[in-house]
Amino acid sequence: MSDHVPIFQHSWTGDEQLYEELTDKQWKILKAALTVFTEKGYSASTTSEIARVAGVAEGTIFRHFKTKKEILLATLIPLMQNFIGPGAANSLHDLVLQYDNLPIEDVLMLVIEDRQKHITALWPVLRIVIIEANFHPELRDVLLNNVVKKVQESFLAFLKQRQSKGELRDDLDVWTMMRTIVGAAAAYFVSRSLFPEREQDHDNRQELKAIVDLFLRGAQVDVRY
Amino acid sequence: MSDHVPIFQHSWTGDEQLYEELTDKQWKILKAALTVFTEKGYSASTTSEIARVAGVAEGTIFRHFKTKKEILLATLIPLMQNFIGPGAANSLHDLVLQYDNLPIEDVLMLVIEDRQKHITALWPVLRIVIIEANFHPELRDVLLNNVVKKVQESFLAFLKQRQSKGELRDDLDVWTMMRTIVGAAAAYFVSRSLFPEREQDHDNRQELKAIVDLFLRGAQVDVRY
DNA sequence: CTACAATATGAGTAAATACTCATATTGTAG
DNA sequence: CTACAATATGAGTATTTACTCATATTGTAG
Structure with missing residues (x-):
């Protein structure tokens, strides 16, 4: 064509x-x-x-396009609505359904690894989306409602399901858990790009394993032994 | 004057x-x-x-100032070198020294609460620092070496100290722990500003308590009981 | 007070750039 | 092929804005 x-x-x-x-x-x-x-x-x-x-x-x-700003919006908004958002939420949803009977640590590993790949591939675009969301409310709204909230909901649904199965503590809010695991994964991504010499060398899967292990079992030495 | x-x-x-x-x-x-x-x-x-x-x-x-860019650098670089960086690292260092004998959960609570206040107060400036660090390597370098690394070192020192006291697991890298707790706290800050209707209402200290509890004891139900 | 240097001023300049419009090209219906 | 509409073109315009410079003001030493 x-x-x-x-x-x-x-x-x-x-x-x-x-x-x-x-x-x-x-x-x-x-x-x-x-x-x-x-x-x-x-x-x-x-x-x-x-x-x-x-x-x-x-x-x-x-x-x-009437203005330069309209080009920005016409580029990024459909991308968020039709690609980034659904891509993130759906694949999360699929993984969770698909591996319903897998141990929670394995599912978390798979999900984080999958997210990592997606975000790495999309990073150049996400970077500009995040920066410009600071200055254009239209972008901020779409980012919030079509990406962040979608990912959030999928994650919360997964955690709730596992909580109701008795695999996760029910004295903690699933929101707290979601924020923590997402934050931990995000911090790892950021750290990898900021300190490549330190983080790139390490085996990625092993590091993810440690993150999930820490999330599930905590940092404290178990005094009950 | x-x-x-x-x-x-x-x-x-x-x-x-x-x-x-x-x-x-x-x-x-x-x-x-x-x-x-x-x-x-x-x-x-x-x-x-x-x-x-x-x-x-x-x-x-x-x-x-020769150029507009020079104004940007002359504004933000000394601020990072002399205020944001030292302010972050020193207060962390002080807190850790001062409360050497306090339980780790209390120190973490104090540190996160303190960081929260600092970052909230500095947020308008940090926002522009982070955004412009994407486009000006000079800013990026100073942000990395005078802020991020300083905070990191203080935090790592604290965790190592507690680890050597036997309070934290030694089968996990302190880096992993640092990233996780920092990421969890950061995710909470972000969430608070993105979803004020949800997060502002909650009692802040109680939420911080939950975050620290989750970090220390993990999300999983302890099957050993 | 005077002479001179250092600093401040703001009207002016040159360059960049978002946006326009008269003309040219392309596509299409009869 | 012709007539007409739809679309594309790029030279041109108006505006913005980083930066300059001749002049004015301020500070200071003798």
């Missing part, structure tokens, strides 16, 4: 149907916009560069 | 000696810059507005 070769191949490239009713031109513009935004951030990106990368004239951009 | 009334009163306002060898004018400019940056972000801030807020002419700004 198009002989345009994308400069930056995103993991979701080709999922054109995520964006409803987009013409070929519009799709090219949005793909180019995302490329440029992830490379230099929104503010430092220029419409002329987006046009260049998209292979269209600058005027064409403004035939399809 | 100056009859200029700051629009936004930062918690550290007045700590002029944090910035070595600053004239009154330079101090006014940097204070104004921080105010404007925290309100609109770096990109959306203009040198003319900084000048207006500082109560000086725009030309004066460029007599003291």
Whole structure:
């Protein structure tokens, strides 16, 4: 259809149907916009560069989108609504259903490993989403309602299920547990990117095992022995 | 000295000696810059507005700082080096020393509560520091070496001490523990600001107690009973 | 008080860039 | 093929804004 070769191949490239009713031109513009935004951030990106990368004239951009901000929203909002959010929540849901009879530590390992892969692949986009959510309430709302809340609900459902099975303490709020395990995993991701020399060398699966073990059994020496 | 009334009163306002060898004018400019940056972000801030807020002419700004970026660095770097970093690490160090004989859960509670206060007070500044660290390696380096690493070291020292006393498991890396408790606390802070309707109502101290309890004793029902 | 240096001023400049519009191209119906 | 509509083009515009510089003010030494 198009002989345009994308400069930056995103993991979701080709999922054109995520964006409803987009013409070929519009799709090219949005793909180019995302490329440029992830490379230099929104503010430092220029419409002329987006046009260049998209292979269209600058005027064409403004035939399809009224303002530069509209390009930002048209790029990121459908991505969150149709890809990042559902992708996160559904795969979580599937994993939990699929491994219903597996020990909780194994499921947590699988879930965290899976999330890790997703987030790593999406990181360039998530980074700009998070940064710009600070300045554009429209993005903030979608991020909250279509990504964060979805992930949260899936996780809470899983923990509640395991709690009702008697595998998790019921004197603690599942919210507390969710925040802690998500926070622990997130801290590990951040640490890996901040201190590659320390964390990259370690065996990833072993580290995840330790995180899950710590979450389930606690840091304290059991004095009851 | 100056009859200029700051629009936004930062918690550290007045700590002029944090910035070595600053004239009154330079101090006014940097204070104004921080105010404007925290309100609109770096990109959306203009040198003319900084000048207006500082109560000086725009030309004066460029007599003291060559570029807008230099204003950013001159504002945030000393703040991290002399205030945020030491403030975080020292108070942690002090708390740990001071309460050497207290049970670990009490110390953790105190430390997290203390961190919570600090971060809440500094949040407007931290937010812009974190965002701009994404685009300016100079900021990233200082943030890493003068804030993150300092906090890390203090925390690791504390955990190691408690581990050697036999209060914490020694089959787990202190790094794993540090990441988990820091991540759990961070996730709670984030959650509080994202979902005020849910988290603000809860009693803060009780929630912190639950977080520490979960960290120390784990989420799993103890099957040994 | 005077002479001179240091500093401050703000109107002005040059460059960047979001956005426009008259013209050109492409697609399509009869 | 023709006529017309839809879309694309890119040179051009208006505005914003980081930065400059000739002039004015302030501070100071003799």
